Structure formats: structure tokens, C-alpha cells
Amino acid sequence: MTIDWIAADWGTTNLRLWAMSGRGIVEARTFDRGMGGLAPQDFAPVLAEATAGWPAVPVIACGMVGSRQGWVEAPYIPVPCPAVPQLIPVPGDPGGRPVRIAAGLRQDSPADVMRGEETQIAGLLALTPDFDGIACLPGTHTKWVRISAREICNFKTFMTGELFALIAGQSVLRHSLSEGEGDPQAFLAAVSDAMARPERGYGGLFQLRAESLLSGLDPAVARARLSGTLIGWELAAARPWWLGCEVTVIGAPALSQLYADALAAQGVPVSRMSDRDATLAGLTAAHRSVLDPA
Amino acid sequence: MTIDWIAADWGTTNLRLWAMSGRGIVEARTFDRGMGGLAPQDFAPVLAEATAGWPAVPVIACGMVGSRQGWVEAPYIPVPCPAVPQLIPVPGDPGGRPVRIAAGLRQDSPADVMRGEETQIAGLLALTPDFDGIACLPGTHTKWVRISAREICNFKTFMTGELFALIAGQSVLRHSLSEGEGDPQAFLAAVSDAMARPERGYGGLFQLRAESLLSGLDPAVARARLSGTLIGWELAAARPWWLGCEVTVIGAPALSQLYADALAAQGVPVSRMSDRDATLAGLTAAHRSVLDPA
Numbered sequence: 001m002t003i004d005w006i007a008a009d010w011g012t013t014n015l016r017l018w019a020m021s022g023r024g025i026v027e028a029r030t031f032d033r034g035m036g037g038l039a040p041q042d043f044a045p046v047l048a049e050a051t052a053g054w055p056a057v058p059v060i061a062c063g064m065v066g067s068r069q070g071w072v073e074a075p076y077i078p079v080p081c082p083a084v085p086q087l088i089p090v091p092g093d094p095g096g097r098p099v100r101i102a103a104g105l106r107q108d109s110p111a112d113v114m115r116g117e118e119t120q121i122a123g124l125l126a127l128t129p130d131f132d133g134i135a136c137l138p139g140t141h142t143k144w145v146r147i148s149a150r151e152i153c154n155f156k157t158f159m160t161g162e163l164f165a166l167i168a169g170q171s172v173l174r175h176s177l178s179e180g181e182g183d184p185q186a187f188l189a190a191v192s193d194a195m196a197r198p199e200r201g202y203g204g205l206f207q208l209r210a211e212s213l214l215s216g217l218d219p220a221v222a223r224a225r226l227s228g229t230l231i232g233w234e235l236a237a238a239r240p241w242w243l244g245c246e247v248t249v250i251g252a253p254a255l256s257q258l259y260a261d262a263l264a265a266q267g268v269p270v271s272r273m274s275d276r277d278a279t280l281a282g283l284t285a286a287h288r289s290v291l292d293p294a
Numbered sequence: 295m296t297i298d299w300i301a302a303d304w305g306t307t308n309l310r311l312w313a314m315s316g317r318g319i320v321e322a323r324t325f326d327r328g329m330g331g332l333a334p335q336d337f338a339p340v341l342a343e344a345t346a347g348w349p350a351v352p353v354i355a356c357g358m359v360g361s362r363q364g365w366v367e368a369p370y371i372p373v374p375c376p377a378v379p380q381l382i383p384v385p386g387d388p389g390g391r392p393v394r395i396a397a398g399l400r401q402d403s404p405a406d407v408m409r410g411e412e413t414q415i416a417g418l419l420a421l422t423p424d425f426d427g428i429a430c431l432p433g434t435h436t437k438w439v440r441i442s443a444r445e446i447c448n449f450k451t452f453m454t455g456e457l458f459a460l461i462a463g464q465s466v467l468r469h470s471l472s473e474g475e476g477d478p479q480a481f482l483a484a485v486s487d488a489m490a491r492p493e494r495g496y497g498g499l500f501q502l503r504a505e506s507l508l509s510g511l512d513p514a515v516a517r518a519r520l521s522g523t524l525i526g527w528e529l530a531a532a533r534p535w536w537l538g539c540e541v542t543v544i545g546a547p548a549l550s551q552l553y554a555d556a557l558a559a560q561g562v563p564v565s566r567m568s569d570r571d572a573t574l575a576g577l578t579a580a581h582r583s584v585l586d587p588a
Contacts, residue, residue, distance in 0.1 A: 076508075107504075108508060108509075110501055110504075111501055111504035111507075111509060112500070113503075113504050113507055113508065141500060157500040157501075157504070158496065158500060159465065159466070159467075159500050162465050162466065163465070163499075166460045166461070166465060167457070167460070170460060170464070171453065171456050171460060172435070172453070172456065173453075198492035198496070198527075199530035199533075200531060202452065202492070202527040202528065202531045203531035203532070205452075205453050205457075206406070206435060206451040206452060207404055207405055207406065207451075209407075210400075210401075210404075210405035210406045210407050210451070213405075213407055214370075214402060214405045215402075215405060233492075233493055233496040234496065237494060237496045237497035238497070239493075
């Protein structure tokens, strides 16, 4: 297979690269050279090093590489908009390769932004062309996205992943939570409690620490109650996005499973798609839009 | 004035010392030698250095110095209990001084713990002997405490201060918040919204970042909306503690003002007491309980 283009998912923390032949993957590489650790002049040499041995073919990139703090700012496109990403060229074809970066999306009221997920939505529509409904993309900042007639209509972001990481990793609760998976039954109970009485869940946070100190609360149960509380708050706030809808969850396996379980417990029909598959399909759709602008 | 005892507020971060003559302060000293940075064998030499030049008089200490990770564990006393702290002696009179540490409190159902605030409650009762009602002690972990007939009946902890510090200091919102005071009107509006619809406030967190990016949201308004959301959730969850009650807020001035304003907006009669005054009065009451055990 001849490498004829390169797909790049260039986020805050990592750079993931695929040497592509049409829709086929020839080789995959991952580097911990995310946007967060790079100055603008670093991106071209990092890309050259990371693609060593690959031909001088076009690069299609998505993610925080296109933010104001990234390589070249790819300004936000307002929704509603077509689901195939708009591409912004990096001036000067660094390393002899045309490099294009997918633009993020903006919503003015209520204010919201995304950068990277727009490419996964394009991938969802590439893989399931008739998709009409809601996509939920759990992660550091979970996105709920309404898609209809091959357009992204509107979306809503929650900080659930970032809040969980801060509370579990740095608050006083860090002493009381397991590292690994949480208890599934305790998770669903916490989701249900947090949805029914969000304020009670707020009072339950320090209680995890106290139960751990006073009665040896199982750390896997504590972890499940924390994640269930946060995801329960999110589902309560996102009710208009999933009530009476079919939802496709796009994300990493373990986190997607939590969202799928929580939604299924509310009677919501849930499908799953891997974030890697969605990203690659979206970058492929973007690449094809360059080859065939019609 | 002759120094006849030493009061010590020895928390996670700081060590605050007062050379006392009865109820009068002879000299005050503060050091950044909190429990968090000390091993058990460090406490005696740190105290000796910090009290250099003061006579070999008894020391009464409160705070995390009495935790399992502190100098000597002062086990939790179960509530309900009298408001004057129980004191645990440090073996061996380090530096020739008898050192006693106030025991924290535990509540078994719902599980909760406090360490340090019990001394402030003792101070509240020393300064207002007829106090019967609710004390709110805002801080890293805010405590709501029900006091009746000179006993601590029960209490409830919220992680509001710690959550605010993590979100404002380390989440993506850190780019969007002012360092200083927040906007008072935006604060009260956010409290009211979060109390009425807690889940909507959860959806409003990332919106602070998006409004900052898209429409230049005033950082002082963003800060006020974040703190108002968290304090509003706390007030919603703590409603049984303040509804129809008089509340005394004991804490640092700026944070206490936020709680007093939020409670006053709910029609709650609020009094204020400084945490330093309460701590010193509580340590003084504990010292007197040693002199006169009746």
C-alpha cells in the first residue's frame, strides 16, 4: 500500500499519527508531544521528526494544534454547519508537505466551543451516513451534540472528566478512592441519586472521606460513588439532549461504558463507537473533501 | 504581663502561636510549618524553635497536629458531646512543656469528621454563652454545626472551599477568572440559580470558559459565578441547617462575607465572628478546663 496522506490527532497531551493509503492504515505512531508543551516554532520540527521515513504527502490534523496557543489558529466555525470539518492551511508547506488543520466549532447562545470533536462527528457521519440524533463524546470536557440532515445543529459541554480527575487526584478524597475500576452497582445508585436530588450528591462528596476514615468504605465503591455523582449531575443537566432520543457514545472504552450504562439505566437506546475509529474516519472525510471539493 | 501558657493553631499549612497571659495576648507568631510538611519527629523541634524566648509554660494546640499523620493522634470524640474540647497529652513534655492537643469530633451517621473547628465552637460558646443555633464555618471544608444546651449535636461538611481552589486554580477555567474579588451581583444571581436548579449550574461551568473565549466575559463576573454556583449548591444541600434558624458565620473575612451575603439573601438572620477570635477563645476555654477540671 502506498502512503498517500497522513492523519494527525494533535491534542493537548499527545500527537497520534497514521500513515494512510486512502482509507487504509499503513502505520500508526504515538508521541507525547502534545500542543500543551510546544511553542509555535516547535510544531514543524516535531512533525518532521515524528513522520521520519514517511513520504512528503499531505497532512490533515485535528485538535488543539489549531487553537490560539497551537501551531496556526483555525478560527471557530459557527453552528449550525455541515459536519465535514473546514480546513485551514499551515502557511509554507512545512517539511515540503501541505498541512491542513480542522477548524473547531462555536455556538454563540448559549456560549460553547469544541475543537477536535467536530472531526469525530464527521467520522460518525462517514461511518453511519443516515445518522440523525444525539452524539455524546465523554472525555475531559464531555460534549453532547445534536446532528440532523448531516449538519451539526447545536451542542453542550460539561467539565465532568476534568472535575473527576481533579477531585480524585488532588482533593482530600484521593486517599479514599481506588485506582482501578469502580463498583458498577454503587455507580448506578449514585447516578440515580444525583439525578433525583443533585444537591444531596454535593453533600455526599466529603462523606466519602468520612466513611473511609470511620468505617473503612471500600475504595472501589467510593470511586464509583464519585463518578456516579458527577455523571448523574451531567445527565440531569443534559436531560433535554437524551430524553426520548437515541444516543451514540463516542469515546475511550472504559469511560464510554460508564455513560452507556448510566443512559441505559434511564431507558435510553445507546450505540457505541470508538473515538479512534471516529477520528480516523473524520480525518479521512476531511482529506477526501480536499481531493474532491464538490 | 507574664506568659503563663501558649495557644497553638497547628493546621495543615501553617502554625500560629500566641504567648498568652490568662486571656490576654502577649505576642503572636506565624510560621509556614504546617502538619502537611512535617514527619512525627519534626514537631517537637519545630515547636521549640517557634517558641524560642518564651517560658516553659503549658501549650494547648488544635488542628491537624492531632491527626493520624500529625504529632500524636487525638482520636475523634463522638457527637453529641460538650463543646469544650477534650485534650490529649503529648507524651514526655517536649522541651520541658506539657503539650495538649484538642481531639476532633466524629459523627457516625451520616459519617462526618472535624478537626480544629471543635475548638472554634468552644470559642463561640465562650464568647456567647447562651448560643443556641447553627454555626457555619466556611473554609477548605465548610462545616455546618448544630449547637444546643452547650453541646455540639451534629454537623455536616461540604468541600466547597477545596473545590473552588481546584477549579479556579487548575481547571481550564483558570484562564477566565480574576484573582481578586468577584462581582457581588453576579455572585448572588449564581447562588440563586444554583439553589433553584442545581443541575443547570453544573452545565454553566464550562460556559464560563466559552463566554470568556467568545464574548470576553468579565473575569470578576466569571469568578463570582463560579463561587456563587458552589455556595448555592451548598446552601441547597444545607437547607435543613439554616431554614428558619439564626446562623453565626465563623471564618476569614472575605469568605465569611460571601456566606453571610448568600444567607441574608435567603432571609436568614446572620451574625459574624472572626475565626481567629473563635480559635483563641476556644483554646483559652480548653486551657481553663485543665486548670479547673470541674
